[in-house]
Amino acid sequence: MFHPPFCPNPHCLNHFSPSGHWFFRTGSYSTQTSPRIQKFKCKTCHLSFSTRTFSIDYWTHFHLPYTTILSHLVTSSGIRDLSRILKVSCSTISDRIRRLSHQCLASSASLTSDMNLHEDLVADGFVKGYPKSAV
Template sequence: MFHPPFCPRFGCPSAERDLAFRYRRSGSYHRKCDGRWIQRFRCLVCHRGFSTQTYKANYRYRKPFLHHALVHALCSKVTRRQAARLFGVNKKTVERRFVRMAQVARDFHLARLQECTEAGGID
């Protein structure tokens, strides 16, 4: 079962407190692109709604399946223009997703580096 780690709304007062994040489940919705059911939640402090999809790297994508295909293609040295041709999308779409993937990878590596330095592994 998924438990949201924090309220995704910028400026929510729950982020400033040292207490556990308080939320409740608030239904679900059917995603059109792949037919999955997505769990919805509501923050009990700011009363804003969000879902499990909010925390994913492919948040707000109309074609989330394209994310994994692009990762594999770009890691296999396929150019961005050729990837756009292969998947039948605009090259601007590939460029935006490439930038987003780079941001996610950078944030992931910075978090792992922080964990290692806190554990005393890397100076």
């Protein structure tokens, strides 16, 4: 059973620190691509949301296998090649790559947020810790 991690409303008390049973189920709905999607409502701010709110495929019409997209990107396949394999348009593949890259950037930012560097860092020509005039 899906348990929402937090309230999607950034002004709600349950957005940053949800405590206890802060939501209740309000029914479900179906789409052409998903048979049943559960709906929820926050007890504090009364915002309605669904299981798709926390999905990478939010506002998409159908799901694509992100593992297939990622494995082909790692092997340097092009967008046209991916669109032929998955039988979708090039703009759909570009959108899914953008969604995947945003998730990767968010994961990287959350993993490195508590990291403190005790020395200067240089990676691929990017310098952190030096003024621009010294580079």
